[in-house]
Amino acid sequence: MVTTVRSLGLQGISGYEVTVECFLSGGLPAFDVVGLGDTAVKEARERVRAAIKNCGAKFPVSRITVNLAPANLKKEGTVYDLPLLLGILAGEGEIDAPASDAAFIGELSLTGALRPISGVLPMAMAAVRAGVKTLYVPAANAAEATLADGLTVYGVETAPQLLSHLRGEKKLSPAARWEPAAETDAVPDFADVMGQENVKRALEIAAAGSHNVLLIGSPGAGKSMLARRLPSILPDMTHDEALESTEIWSVAGLTDSKHPLLTQRPFRAPHHTLSAAAMSGGGRALSPGEISLAHHGVLFLDEFPEFHRDVLESLRAPLEDGEVTITRAAGSVTLPSRFMLVGAMNPCRCGWYGHPSGRCRCSQKDVEKYVSKISGPLLDRMDLQVSVPSVEFEAMRRREKAESSAAVRERVNAARDIQKRRFAGTKVTCNAYMSAPMVGEFCRLDEAGEKLLKGAFDRLGLTARSHDKLLRVARTIADLDGSERIEVHHLAEAIQYRNTDILRGEG
Ligand SMILES: Nc1ncnc2c1ncn2[C@@H]1O[C@H](COP(=O)(O)OP(=O)(O)O)[C@@H](O)[C@H]1O
Numbered sequence: 479m480v481t482t483v484r485s486l487g488l489q490g491i492s493g494y495e496v497t498v499e500c501f502l503s504g505g506l507p508a509f510d511v512v513g514l515g516d517t518a519v520k521e522a523r524e525r526v527r528a529a530i531k532n533c534g535a536k537f538p539v540s541r542i543t544v545n546l547a548p549a550n551l552k553k554e555g556t557v558y559d560l561p562l563l564l565g566i567l568a569g570e571g572e573i574d575a576p577a578s579d580a581a582f583i584g585e586l587s588l589t590g591a592l593r594p595i596s597g598v599l600p601m602a603m604a605a606v607r608a609g610v611k612t613l614y615v616p617a618a619n620a621a622e623a624t625l626a627d628g629l630t631v632y633g634v635e636t637a638p639q640l641l642s643h644l645r646g647e648k649k650l651s652p653a654a655r656w657e658p659a660a661e662t663d664a665v666p667d668f669a670d671v672m673g674q675e676n677v678k679r680a681l682e683i684a685a686a687g688s689h690n691v692l693l694i695g696s697p698g699a700g701k702s703m704l705a706r707r708l709p710s711i712l713p714d715m716t717h718d719e720a721l722e723s724t725e726i727w728s729v730a731g732l733t734d735s736k737h738p739l740l741t742q743r744p745f746r747a748p749h750h751t752l753s754a755a756a757m758s759g760g761g762r763a764l765s766p767g768e769i770s771l772a773h774h775g776v777l778f779l780d781e782f783p784e785f786h787r788d789v790l791e792s793l794r795a796p797l798e799d800g801e802v803t804i805t806r807a808a809g810s811v812t813l814p815s816r817f818m819l820v821g822a823m824n825p826c827r828c829g830w831y832g833h834p835s836g837r838c839r840c841s842q843k844d845v846e847k848y849v850s851k852i853s854g855p856l857l858d859r860m861d862l863q864v865s866v867p868s869v870e871f872e873a874m875r876r877r878e879k880a881e882s883s884a885a886v887r888e889r890v891n892a893a894r895d896i897q898k899r900r901f902a903g904t905k906v907t908c909n910a911y912m913s914a915p916m917v918g919e920f921c922r923l924d925e926a927g928e929k930l931l932k933g934a935f936d937r938l939g940l941t942a943r944s945h946d947k948l949l950r951v952a953r954t955i956a957d958l959d960g961s962e963r964i965e966v967h968h969l970a971e972a973i974q975y976r977n978t979d980i981l982r983g984e985g
């Protein structure tokens with residue numbers, strides 16, 4: 479007789495339904511798993527065998543054949559331990575076959591305890607789509623599974639506990655739906671930053687429209703300090719955005735039972751020594767890269783030119799497409815990677831080029847060489863290029879409190895609301911991601927604006943891409959101003975951020 483147990487699998491960051499079919503027959507005792515399982519799936523046999531013995535049941539002396547359907551998709555990881563165990567015990571008559579609207583995922587330890595797995599949220603969402611009503615997961619993953627609407631979730635500690643629940647001896651209670659607690663984590667605040675009004679303004683614009691920013695300045699000017707305060711002014715995440723980002727974090731194994739849902743936009747700041755694979759994602763067991771972990775949030779690259787060239791160049795396509803395709807032995811997958819890129823860099827190797835102290839000893843050629851570590855096409859994608867001057871002594875001495883991040887964030891959220899209304903019914907969420915036709919529709923200029931743009935285009939040698947990018951930034955500046963039209967001064971401010979002396983070699 480064949481017993482079927484419903485389960486789920488992961489392909490990239492999407493879940494899909496898997497049916498575990500167990501067939502017990504006479505003949506020489508054997509235990510085979512077919513259906514394109516990887517090593518972890520093959521090893522499930524040993525874990526299941528031990529777990530069954532250790533929960534007091536008898537491991538059947540039969541020929542066991544397990545098929546993981548659909549057989550054409552590669553199955554990875556340890557989630558099938560639990561359905562395998564149930565399928566075998568049901569085949570042996572130890573328990574009834576599980577209900578047809580129930581599904582099971584979980585890794586077993588040899589003692590029969592259930593260990594947490596990654597990717598629970600996307601699998602739970604797939605369960606809902608497949609019409610599953612009840613989902614059994616390891617106890618540590620239960621909170622995350624409740625984020626998928628419309629499921630009864632049971633968190634299971636051990637296999638014996640589940641067996642007595644299924645036999646009706648001692649019922650488990652369903653997991654309570656997880657609700658976020660009131661925010662308590664304090665993030666650093668812009669109120670700590672003296673002066674630097676121009677840079678703060680640029681970061682406000684960037685946050686409001688999700689534009690990329692490049693900060694350039696001497697050591698100690700406060701670039702890292704400013705960038706690390708960006709999370710405090712990022713716009714609220716919508717529930718859908720939160721779920722999407724969480725799915726990626728879940729597959730990466732970064733969610734935990736206390737924080738199953740990302741409630742704040744991610745801020746990723748990887749070190750400059752990271753590899754191209756760690757940036758883009760990949761590996762045998764798929765791990766999303768930094769650009770996907772930063773989805774709907776910020777990717778901050780401090781010491782921008784120090785990153786490996788191939789790592790920097792790998793950013794270009796995702797910056798354009800909002801997704802990344804990873805090719806692996808198990809087939810290629812596409813992961814979302816819509817992030818706002820923030821880079822910080824010194825203007826030259828010694829760091830002091832353009833500093834009033836005159837300490838820089840680099841030749842013009844050295845400076846150009848250093849800046850050219852950021853390729854033209856990548857530089858072109860940095861919407862706001864901002865020089866961060868060293869703070870003046872007087873400003874530092876005053877020690878007066880600057881405007882708080884909360885006040886800035888209110889303006890950012892207001893500008894986002896305008897964008898949400900503008901793009902309602904489309905996939906676009908903010909100005910930075912407007913398509914070319916949208917730029918044409920929403921970024922009209924008056925005659926004076928056209929003239930100003932034409933002048934800037936010729937003078938700054940803008941490309942077609944930077945032309946559109948400039949208009950998107952101008953749109954955000956007008957939105958922050960609550961203005962329906964893009965006025966000349968909005969455009970002028972946007973142009974100013976494309977006009978950094980150092981990058982034009984005129985520092
Ligand atoms: N505008 C500022 N207001 C207050 N403190 C500042 C400011 N700029 C720099 N600092 C101080 O200088 C330190 C170094 O700044 P940092 O952000 O690391 O500089 P950079 O990254 O440009 O080299 C900060 O940790 C902070 O204590």
Ligand SMILES: [Mg+2]
Binds near residue numbers: 702822
């Ligand atoms: Mg720094």
Ligand SMILES: [Zn+2]
Binds near residue numbers: 827828830839840
């Ligand atoms: Zn120098």
